[in-house]
Amino acid sequence: MSGEGGRAGRGRAAAVPGGFYERPPVMELPEAGGSPVVHFVGEDGRSRDFRFEELPLPRLHQEFAAALAARVGPGGGRRTQRAAMGQWQSIRRFFTVLEGLAAPPGRMEEITARHVERYWMKCLETCSAVTAAQQVQELLRLLRALPGQDRLGADLVEYMAQRRHGADAQPTALPGYSDGEFAAVMAAARRDVVAIRDRLAAGEELLARYRTDPGGLDAAAQEQGARLEAMATCGRPQVDYRGLAVGEYPRAMYEQARQLFVVDEDLAPLMVYAAGLSGRNPETLKELPAEHEVLEGAAVALTLTKRRRGKTNTFTQVHWSVSQDPARQLGSAGSFYLLLHRLMARSRALSGTRSLWSIWAGNGRGAVLHAGSGGHVGPFDAELARKLRLGAWAERHGLTDDGGGPLQLRLTRMKRTVEIRTAKQAGGHLPSVRLTNTAQTSFAHYLRGDPFTTEWAADVLTEAITDAETAARQAAARVGPAEAAALPERVREDAESGRLDTLVASCLDIDHSPAGGRCTSSFLTCLACPNALVLERHLPTLLALLDALQGDLDRRDAHDWAARHGATWQIITAHILPRFTDGQRAAAARSKPAALPLHLLDGPQETP
Structure with missing residues (x-):
């Protein structure tokens, strides 16, 4: 079969090699x-x-x-x-x-x-x-x-x-970092990233000056420029070993390589910052591809790998924003990706890797293993489990947890923290958040059980309940039989006779609404009005209204329903019904109407 055959696609079989194929034995x-x-x-x-x-x-x-x-x-x-x-x-x-x-x-x-x-x-x-x-x-x-x-x-x-021989064992996931811990980690990583960027920029600048005008450099700069020129060509550090002991040779090579190339010790801050900025799994970050497309200078498009999603959903294309402001180069995932791409471009050309990551690792055993590429290698090409020495990096920067002890630095905790921070920014509404996982996965594996998430959610829930209760109490201040005795006798008689009825209450002063003038609002809003009065005779209709609201909840999105009817539900269930006895409520349930005019639930305007 010709190698120029058509590509596989929907409705077309994939090309297969001719002849007999035998799978290599495992x-x-x-x-x-x-x-x-x-x-x-x-x-x-x-x-x-x-x-x-x-x-x-x-x-x-x-x-x-x-x-x-x-x-x-x-x-x-x-x-x-x-x-x-x-x-x-x-x-x-x-x-x-x-x-x-x-x-x-x-x-x-x-x-x-x-x-x-x-x-x-x-x-x-x-x-x-x-x-x-x-x-x-x-x-x-x-x-x-x-x-x-x-x-x-x-x-x-x-x-x-037998069951339960570890089949249900799940590792206890470490929690995310607090806001203070996360800020400290990102600040330390950012300082190191800036130092790496400036170090390589200085080396590139000296190399460019040597290539364009070597005579304009002093003797020491010319000598260093010549070494950088040779190193840029062959990829191997050019070291002046004069005056150095044999044991000092590896460190001298390392320092020379650092002038133009990313080295092993740079991986820790670069990976930490990438995790904190993108919120991606460490495995996904380690397999970032070098191939990408810049879209009108505003975004970078690339294909990410996430093997935990299964064979059919391993790859996904993302668009990371690129900042137009050079001062914010480290503020967006797209800009940081392009910075990494540029910093490791020289090494990538020598190692031949298709990965974004490429470093010089030509000291010691690496000099033999990577001799063909001058010591350059994709650090995660052979295996993803390359040691990043995150603990040593955190210790060098004096990073501590909220208790003052040494901070346990994990890339998985960085991702967890980003998931939590993103959920908080959306008010906890996971479907509206741009997550790296589904809302169900994000909740089950990152948010549920995390102490910082639990504390935040408890605060939010407490505030919401307090606000709803305060609003309900204010709206229902005059609701219930206790207030009826304080009304003028004529108004009370009109209310008891039904002449002041709206849908589920009596209106004590329809000519003077809270908004001013004669009331033209929907009857459904009466319970949130200070002019409302609920008597025992209104209970059957109130119970029917609760049934109608419950039926509306079954047909509508919960968040939409809460925005429309949450306050009404709270007023009825928490501040009206408790004011009546069990016997009064039971009697009302036996006489409640079978249905209400449901068009009132959508808020039609009443005319005078």
Whole structure:
């Protein structure tokens, strides 16, 4: 088939290679004998070889290699490198526990439920109960994938069939940061980002001056400019080793590389600031692409990766705003993305990565691993689990929590904080917020249970109830039988006879409304008027009105309903009905009308 065939699309089959295709094996057994190797290639493009020769208990290797292949292979449930590494670590830890026993099992049939419980107890020595339960659950999933399940012991089969072996264990999520903590973290990250930007700008400026007018520089600047020119060409730091001890060479190379390239220690503040500005997951930030499009200088469009959404919804296109004001370059996600793109452009050209992130990492072991690119590498290309040393970075900046202790810095907590702050800005109305998740996911995984969210929500609810109660009390100040005795006898007689009736109350002075002049408002607004008087004879109609309002709630959006009828509902239920006895309300319920003129609920205007 020609390589120029049509592209796949709706109604068109995808092009396939000609000839016979055989999928590469996930598990490989060496022909000369020895332990198996499991080859993993994830959906994120990252690969890993798991070699069982590194583990003890060789007689168990083949069965567990088959189980691992089933879990991390194309049909398995662990399809990213990080998830596959978790499965491998479960096997490694389990084998280590078994090796330490006086009589470790030599065959798959000899593994018992007691061995799993010993593994559980060993996990409890180094981690929390919830984490230990999760690790046991991962082990049980591997055991269920072992070939030849009929060979397993009856006690282990029964144990695996029991519920609640960590299946429901959920990690206790750390809360978001308080406003003070978040502001301190972002301020420290911003200072470092500015320092990185200015450092590279100074190096670029010296390089440009050397290229255009080297004679205008002094001797020291010319020498440094020549080194920068060579470094920009080949990517390798050019260091003057004269006068340096051998042990000082790596640091000298590092300092020289920092003049033109982003280095490893820069990743912490850059990632922290990106998380606080965008509110995205750390995995999504680590996979930011270099490819993007700037739209009329006002926004940058790029495709983000979020694998937790599943295969069919892994990629999503976003538009991040770009500030036109250079002074606000660090104030928007789009402007910051473009800054990162520019800062790492030289390194990206040398490393060849398609990722936004590219650094010089050519010291020590990195000099050998990345020799072909002069030490430049996409730091998250091979794996996402590169250590950022966030704790050390926070300690250097003296960041503390609200209690004065060392701040535990996590990118996931930064995202959680942004979700909470965004929800607060929208007054807690999640459907109207531009979130990185659905409203349900945002609530379940970020807002619910967070102490700062709970405290804020309690304050908002208290204020809302207080405001509603105050408004209701003011509106119903003259409502109820207690006030009827204070009225002039003629007015009271007219009210009791029904001559002053509106829809659900009596109007004591229709010629002098609160707005001035004769009242022309809807009858539904009477209960919020100081001229309203409710007597026992009005109770049946009030109860019918409550039924009508309830029926309207079933048909209308809750927020729209609250805006229209919330005050009326509060006045009736909290400040009118409690003034009557149970017997009065029961008698009214038996005589309430079957229906009301529902057009009044929409607020028609009454004419004099």
